[in-house]
Amino acid sequence: MEQVLTKHFADDRYRHVDAYVETGGYEALRKAFGMPKGQIVDEVRKANLRGRGGAGFPAGVKWGFLPKDLSRPRVLVVNADEGEPGTFKDRLIMSRGPHLLLEGIGIASFAMTIHLSYIYIRGEFVREAKVLEEAIAEAYAKGYLGKNILNSGFDLDVYVHRGAGAYICGEETSLINSLEGKRGWPRLKPPFPASIGAFGLPTIVNNVETISDVPWIIANGGERFAALGVEKNGGTRLVGVSGAVERPGVYELSAGVNLRDIIYVHAGGMKDGKELKAVIPGGSSTPVLRSDEIDVTYDIESMGKAGTMPGSGGVIVIPEGTCMVRALSVLMRFYAHESCGQCTPCREGTGWLSKIVRRIEEGQGKEGDVELLLDVCDNMMGRTICPLADAAVMPAQSFIWKFREEFDRHIEDRKCPYGNKF
Amino acid sequence: MPTFTINGISATVPEGTTILSAARQIGVEIPHYCYHPRLSIAGNCRMCLVEVEKFPKLQIACNTVVTEGMVVRSDTEKVRKAVTGVLELMLIHHPVDCPICDQAGECGLQNYYMKFGLHKSRYALEDKVHKRKVQDIGGQIVLDAERCILCSRCVRFLQEVTRTGELEFVNRGDHSEISIFPGRPLDNDYTGNLADICPVGALTSKDFRFQCRVWFLSGVESICPGCSTGCNIDAHFRGDLLYRLKPRENDDVNQTWMCDFGRLEYKKANEDRLLTPVLREGGQSVAAAWDAALFTTALRLRESVKEHGPASAAVVASPHSSNEELFLARKLATEVLKTENHGFTSRTPGLRASDDFLIKADKNPNSKGAQLLGFSEEGFDRIVKAISGGKVRALLLFGNVLADFSDTEIGSLLSNVPFVAHVGTRDGAVSRAAHAVLPSSSFVERGGTFTNFAGRVQRFRAGFPPRGKAKNDIEILVGLANQLGAGWAFAGESSVFEAIAGSVAPFSGMSYESLGFWGHVAGGSK
Numbered sequence: 001m002e003q004v005l006t007k008h009f010a011d012d013r014y015r016h017v018d019a020y021v022e023t024g025g026y027e028a029l030r031k032a033f034g035m036p037k038g039q040i041v042d043e044v045r046k047a048n049l050r051g052r053g054g055a056g057f058p059a060g061v062k063w064g065f066l067p068k069d070l071s072r073p074r075v076l077v078v079n080a081d082e083g084e085p086g087t088f089k090d091r092l093i094m095s096r097g098p099h100l101l102l103e104g105i106g107i108a109s110f111a112m113t114i115h116l117s118y119i120y121i122r123g124e125f126v127r128e129a130k131v132l133e134e135a136i137a138e139a140y141a142k143g144y145l146g147k148n149i150l151n152s153g154f155d156l157d158v159y160v161h162r163g164a165g166a167y168i169c170g171e172e173t174s175l176i177n178s179l180e181g182k183r184g185w186p187r188l189k190p191p192f193p194a195s196i197g198a199f200g201l202p203t204i205v206n207n208v209e210t211i212s213d214v215p216w217i218i219a220n221g222g223e224r225f226a227a228l229g230v231e232k233n234g235g236t237r238l239v240g241v242s243g244a245v246e247r248p249g250v251y252e253l254s255a256g257v258n259l260r261d262i263i264y265v266h267a268g269g270m271k272d273g274k275e276l277k278a279v280i281p282g283g284s285s286t287p288v289l290r291s292d293e294i295d296v297t298y299d300i301e302s303m304g305k306a307g308t309m310p311g312s313g314g315v316i317v318i319p320e321g322t323c324m325v326r327a328l329s330v331l332m333r334f335y336a337h338e339s340c341g342q343c344t345p346c347r348e349g350t351g352w353l354s355k356i357v358r359r360i361e362e363g364q365g366k367e368g369d370v371e372l373l374l375d376v377c378d379n380m381m382g383r384t385i386c387p388l389a390d391a392a393v394m395p396a397q398s399f400i401w402k403f404r405e406e407f408d409r410h411i412e413d414r415k416c417p418y419g420n421k422f
Numbered sequence: 423m424p425t426f427t428i429n430g431i432s433a434t435v436p437e438g439t440t441i442l443s444a445a446r447q448i449g450v451e452i453p454h455y456c457y458h459p460r461l462s463i464a465g466n467c468r469m470c471l472v473e474v475e476k477f478p479k480l481q482i483a484c485n486t487v488v489t490e491g492m493v494v495r496s497d498t499e500k501v502r503k504a505v506t507g508v509l510e511l512m513l514i515h516h517p518v519d520c521p522i523c524d525q526a527g528e529c530g531l532q533n534y535y536m537k538f539g540l541h542k543s544r545y546a547l548e549d550k551v552h553k554r555k556v557q558d559i560g561g562q563i564v565l566d567a568e569r570c571i572l573c574s575r576c577v578r579f580l581q582e583v584t585r586t587g588e589l590e591f592v593n594r595g596d597h598s599e600i601s602i603f604p605g606r607p608l609d610n611d612y613t614g615n616l617a618d619i620c621p622v623g624a625l626t627s628k629d630f631r632f633q634c635r636v637w638f639l640s641g642v643e644s645i646c647p648g649c650s651t652g653c654n655i656d657a658h659f660r661g662d663l664l665y666r667l668k669p670r671e672n673d674d675v676n677q678t679w680m681c682d683f684g685r686l687e688y689k690k691a692n693e694d695r696l697l698t699p700v701l702r703e704g705g706q707s708v709a710a711a712w713d714a715a716l717f718t719t720a721l722r723l724r725e726s727v728k729e730h731g732p733a734s735a736a737v738v739a740s741p742h743s744s745n746e747e748l749f750l751a752r753k754l755a756t757e758v759l760k761t762e763n764h765g766f767t768s769r770t771p772g773l774r775a776s777d778d779f780l781i782k783a784d785k786n787p788n789s790k791g792a793q794l795l796g797f798s799e800e801g802f803d804r805i806v807k808a809i810s811g812g813k814v815r816a817l818l819l820f821g822n823v824l825a826d827f828s829d830t831e832i833g834s835l836l837s838n839v840p841f842v843a844h845v846g847t848r849d850g851a852v853s854r855a856a857h858a859v860l861p862s863s864s865f866v867e868r869g870g871t872f873t874n875f876a877g878r879v880q881r882f883r884a885g886f887p888p889r890g891k892a893k894n895d896i897e898i899l900v901g902l903a904n905q906l907g908a909g910w911a912f913a914g915e916s917s918v919f920e921a922i923a924g925s926v927a928p929f930s931g932m933s934y935e936s937l938g939f940w941g942h943v944a945g946g947s948k
Contacts, residue, residue, distance in 0.1 A: 166594075183591060188465040188485055341572065341591065341598030342466045348511035351596035355549050372544060379507030382479040383468050 002228055004216045004236045005209070006252040009096040015131055017138035020099040026144050028215035032107045033152040035218075040111035044214065046222030048234030050255075052089075053079055053170070053207035054283060054312040056300045063112055065194035066202050074202040076114045077179065078105060078211055080121040080128075081163055081170035084283035085334060086314030089238035090208035092250045094121070094128040097212070098135035099144075102158065104211035106144065107218055109156050112204060117158045119208075120175050123165040132160050167338035171386045172205040173197075174340065185342045186386035209238055209313075230256030233299035237310070241267040243317035244274055259294045259303075262315055275320035278402070282311025284331055285391035287398035288318075308398070323418040324403040325410050328395060329357045335392035346389035349380040353396055360407060363415035370400060370407050426492040428472075441483035441494055442470055452496050453505055453534050455512075455621045456573040457484040460678055461582055464574045467512075469534070471504045472496045480504055506538050514545040515553075515596060516622075517568045525623030527636040531571065553599045560588070560607025562614045562628050562682055567599040570624035576600060576616045583679065584610040600624075611781060614685040618668060618678075629686065630666045639665055642885035643939075645872050647742060647865045648684035650768075650784040652874030654940070655680060657688065657866045662889045664688040664866055672940050675878065681781050691864030694849045697890025700859040710858075712893065712901070719818070719858045720905030722841040726816035727759055736763035736805045736814045739797045740821025740846075741786030743895060744870025745879065746918035748788070748795045749926070750899040750910075751820060756796075758908045763808065765801020766792040769825040782875055787865075791873035794928050794944060809838050816841045818902075819856070820895075822848040845898055861892040868894045870915045871937065873944055879932060880941035 013019035020026070032040055045060030066074055078101065082090040093101060105117050121129050136158055139145040147155050161179055163169045169178045173187035176198045197203020213235055217225045226234035233255040239262055240250045246268030253266060259281060263269070270276055276291040281298075287308040289296075296306045303309050318327060332354035339350040356373050359365055377397050380389040400407060409417050425434040428445050435444040443459070445452050456467035463485050471480040475493035480501065483494075495501065513531065520526040553567035577589045577600060588608045592601045602608065608616075617627040639658040646653040646667060653676035655667045667688050669680035699715035700707050710718075726734045737755040739748055748766075755764040768789040776783040802825070808814050817839045824832045829851035836842050836855035844856035853859050862868075867888045873879050888894055893901075896915060903910045912918050916934055923932045928945035936942055 168594075185591075188463060190485075336595050339595040341594045341596070344466070344468050344508050344511050344571070347572065347598060348514055348596055351551070352511070352514060352545065352549075355546070375507075376511075379504070379511065383471065383504065383508070385465060 001236070001252075001254060003252050004225070004228065005093060005097065005100060005212055005238065006250075009092065015096060015098055015135060017099055017135065017142050017144070020097075021142075024219070025099055025215075026103055026150075028219040029103050029106045029110075029144065030150055032110055032218050033150060033154065037111050037113065040107065040218060043217055043222035044111075047213075047217045047225035048229065048232055049210060049213055049217065049225065050233055050300060051207055052209035052213075052237060052313065054084060054285070056309070059206060059210050062194070062206070063108070063204060065192065066112055066204065067195060070113055072201055073116065074112060074114045074204070075198045076105060076109050076112065076117040077172075077175065077198055077203055077205045078117065078119040078208055079170060079172065079175060079205050080119050080125070080208045081175060082122055082125070082208070082312075083167040083170045084285065084312045084314060085331070086240065086242055086280060086316040087283045087312040088240045088242075089250050089313055091125055091128050092238065093208055093212050094125070095131050098132050099139065100212040100215060101132075101208055102135060102139050102145065104214035105158055106149065106156060107214050108204075108206070108211055110152075110154050114204075115155050115157065117156065118179055118198070119158065119160045120169070120179055121160055121162055123163040129160055129162055136160065166340070167334075168340040168386070168388060171388065174386065175205065176203060185340050186388075188385055229254055230297065230299050232301060237298075237313050239266075239298070239313045239315055241315045241317065243315075244271040244319035245269065245317050246271050253298070255299050257298045259289075259296050259298050259315070262298065263294070263317055267315075267317070270317070270319060276317065277320045277322055278318040278324065280314075280316040280318070280395070282309050283314040284316070284334065285394055286311040287394045288402060290402050321418070323361070323416055323420050324399055324406050325357065325361045326416065326418070326420045328399040329354070329361045331395050332357045332392065335388065339388055339392075343384040343389065345380040345383040346392070349376055349389060350392045352376055353392060357396070360410045361416055361420065363410065363413070365407075365411040365414075367411060369411060370404070373400060424488050424490040424492070426488045426490070426494060428494040429497045435488055439488050441472060441474070441481070441486045441488055441492075444488050445483065445494075445496065450496065452483045453538065454484060455530055455571055456575060458575050458578075458619055461575060461578040461619075464578065467571065467573050468508045469505060471501060471508070473498055473501055502538070506541070509534055509539050510541060510544070512571050513539070514543070515551045515568070516571075517550075519569070523569065523623040524626045524631055524636075525569075525620075529623060530621030551596050553597075558607075558628070559602045560609065560613070561616075562685065563608060563616050564626050564628050564631060565600070566624050566626070567601075569622050570600055571622055572598055572600065573621060575619045575621070576625055579616060579619055580610070583615075584612050586610045611681050611683065611777065612679060612779075614682050615669065615679050627666070634660055634665050640885065641668075642866060642883050643670060643881070644866060644885075645787060645880050645882040646680055646684040646687060647787045647872075648681070648687040648785065649782040650786060650789055650875035651675065651780050651782050652787055652872055652878065652880050653680040653684055653780060654880065655684075657885055659866060659885050662867075662886050664691050664864075674940060675874065675880075676780055679780060683781065688866075690848065691866055695847060695864075695889055695892070696849055696853055696859055696861035697892055699861060699891065702857045702859075712891070715858055715860055716898070716901045716905050719843040719860065720902055722843070722857075723759060723816045723818065724906060726841065727761070730815045732759060732761040733763055733808075734813065734815040735759045735761045736808065736817050737761065738802060738805060738817065738819045738821075738824070739764065739766040739792055741766055741768050741784075741789040741792045742821050743788060743792075744868070744882075744915065745788065745791040745795060745873060745922060745929070746870045746915045747820075747895045747899060748792050748797065749918055749922050750896060750903070750912070752796045754818075754899060754903050754906075754908075758903050758906050763801070763805050763814070764797060765799065765803070765805055766797040767799055767802040767825045768792075771823055771826045771828070784875065787874070788872040790875055790877055790944075791871075791879075794873060794877075795922070795926060806835065809835055812838055814839050816843075818843050818845070819852065820845045822846045822850055822852060824852055845895065847892070860898050861890065862895045862898055863888040863892055867892070868896070868915070871919065877928070877944040878941045879929065879937060879944050881934060881937050
């Protein structure tokens with residue numbers, strides 16, 4: 001399997017510009033400067049590169065949303081807020097191969113005639129921010145950023161902006177507000193960021209992994225990238241496996257890998273030979289799968305048919321013996337804590353869901369509570385400005401649909417059958 | 423101009439119109455909280471969800487622009503369930519303390535609950551999140567964060583209208599609340615509007631707090647008498663007491679706002695009122711019957727003119743009088759008393775603060791009207807000089823203040839005049855120096871028109887009859903004129919306005935009908 005991103009990640013020096021250049025780094029940027037801009041975008045389109053932040057929007061198409069007229073400067077914002085529980089792939093890129101990201105930013109910015117780029121990095125990523133800052137300083141020093149990059153006449157400035165630890169700031173318009181120094185509230189759309197984004201300027205927001213794939217695509221061609229994956233899902237993707245597996249970690253796999261293989265082949269199988277109970281396949285917001293549902297290709301369409309999504313590539317493996325009510329309770333507490341408070345259904349609903357699930361887990365559930373949960377979910381789903389309400393509802397609904405008997409048993413027995421106590 | 427249908431009704435609306443305002447224009451009410459026609463779209467309350475054909479999800483009507491052929495439904499079961507669901511979520515943490523809430527009776531939550539909710543609470547009482555209550559956040563406002571539905575109207579008002587930004591959201595999720603910054607209370611002259619735009623009882627008026635249940639109040643369309651802007655207002659009263667003033671929409675004058683000073687103007691109509699005619703002779707005050715008071719005043723004016731010539735009688739008009747009253751006062755001076763000693767002044771005691779929005783330095787509602795109807799500030803200065811020189815023998819004085827003179831100055835100036843008749847509403851230095859006190863009516867006890875600084879002629883209406891034995895100013899003027907043998911037949915303000923329209927050029931062609939809701943610019947086109 002060809003590695004697009006992680007080939008040299010084992011080398012500690014790779015985070016520095018010299019080692020990066022030794023392995024052919026920044027050659028794609030040089031190549032891009034010799035290409036017509038439209039052709040760069042075409043290559044990315046041909047690559048079937050789907051956004052790696054979770055929504056899976058085709059990157060090339062997104063770039064095409066920028067207004068044609070160049071009278072206003074545009075901005076590229078890299079979403080490095082990686083806050084989705086179970087997801088830890090972007091941090092690997094930023095700490096092991098920051099120049100991949102910077103080269104990707106250079107190519108994307110050139111293709112879209114952007115001269116200003118921000119990397120909005122999650123506040124907790126203190127070390128990663130430091131590595132990035134060092135890499136940026138090196139890139140400026142070597143002429144890969146700044147004025148007249150590689151004598152191309154193209155200028156680009158890149159800034160790292162650290163977030164303050166809010167999950168919601170991973171949502172692109174919330175991120176933009178936060179970047180502007182405002183409260184991290186998602187914006188009402190339309191207008192979309194491509195027309196009015198950061199500081200009122202046309203803005204493209206891309207995930208770290210998405211942008212980091214770009215140098216390889218330009219170096220090797222969009223078609224070759226597409227061929228690494230499956231139809232409509234080009235390339236490889238970084239899959240972060242956590243939970244009860246023998247070898248938790250980040251794996252670079254074809255976008256067409258089988259979910260079962262992710263767990264049983266790449267991550268070394270179930271830890272201590274435990275039985276698999278459930279998998280949250282793409283970060284905590286994605287609908288859970290039962291152990292008998294995991295024989296599915298990890299591309300967006302196949303996962304969609306299975307009622308879920310590969311999301312941000314965070315596979316959370318749940319073994320037998322785990323109380324699903326308790327697991328959901330932990331998730332619900334997270335969403336209640338992270339709801340920004342703007343839209344009524346999410347603000348009030350996430351807290352309500354959390355309280356009901358917690359009381360069921362504590363043995364205080366009442367008859368009708370499960371129906372109440374589902375009804376509250378129904379009143380939240382698709383009713384808000386951003387998808388945070390949906391992100392809370394999808395696990396809640398799927399946990400109930402697939403493990404209903406556990407919820408009922410908690411209520412009937414008036415205690416957690418697994419003996420959990422809060 | 424796209425044509426769309428909502429609930430089967432077809433309509434054509436201007437390009438860019440949202441579903442919510444388009445629906446409004448054709449009488450379909452879509453429930454909402456965060457939407458306010460004067461503020462930016464927030465789209466966060468989620469009450470205005472509607473079904474739009476070809477959209478899989480419900481859309482918010484406040485931010486969805488009508489397009490050609492769009493088919494919208496706000497009356498389906500799906501929409502009703504969504505709206506009911508949002509309302510339930512809005513209420514789960516609400517204290518439901520309507521019995522002690524000032525907003526009760528005009529509350530968005532109560533109204534929509536009656537219309538869409540009527541559900542029993544499914545939320546455990548002990549699960550309610552408690553927030554800060556009874557917070558004095560400055561200005562005229564008290565904040566109860568538990569009652570707040572976080573619609574952000576107040577935050578947007580302070581960002582977009584006053585541009586002072588004192589309120590922001592703090593905390594997240596169901597612990598979100600609005601708050602001032604520590605130690606930085608509301609600091610602008612328009613805070614009262616926050617209580618108006620708050621759809622619930624979160625922001626209430628300190629002044630109105632616990633004064634009266636709103637369903638006991640009656641309202642009348644009026645004009646703020648606090649300055650020459652002439653903000654359109656509704657005056658709310660119970661019996662013969664005013665309780666509050668609320669801004670009324672007029673795009674050409676005040677949009678839907680009014681200032682904090684104006685909002686408290688109502689107190690002047692309640693406090694220190696002159697309620698009985700008084701005659702004063704040799705330091706002795708006696709309550710008098712109206713006939714006696716008018717007779718004495720007419721007698722002294724006539725004697726003065728007869729014995730010392732018309733110049734010995736003077737009329738000081740008030741820029742708080744209506745156009746109708748000013749017209750009659752001028753007519754009385756020039757046609758009945760035949761004196762050229764008449765004038766008015768817009769000078770007032772106290773601060774004359776102004777800003778670039780609604781507050782004007784001229785603290786009178788009708789200085790422009792006084793000018794258009796033939797009174798001048800020079801005339802006033804001439805009268806003051808004549809009084810000081812002992813040349814004025816009888817003075818007819820309208821209004822509660824005399825320019826920006828202090829009480830002592832008023833006392834010593836008026837002591838030069840052998841007879842002062844005062845037509846006013848409030849007890850003060852002027853009434854105490856007068857020999858005849860003719861108590862008149864506050865702005866809500868009589869009807870008429872004011873001409874604002876820009877020449878806009880606007881109607882204010884009587885809410886209740888004059889308090890005590892006070893009389894309508896027009897009645898006083900007509901009574902006095904007829905005691906002087908004028909034979910006037912004016913009956914009510916509309917007949918006077920007809921006379922103005924027929925004889926004073928800037929008002930020509932106007933009528934109460936043509937003024938309508940929003941007034942008419944004097945001398946201008948509509």
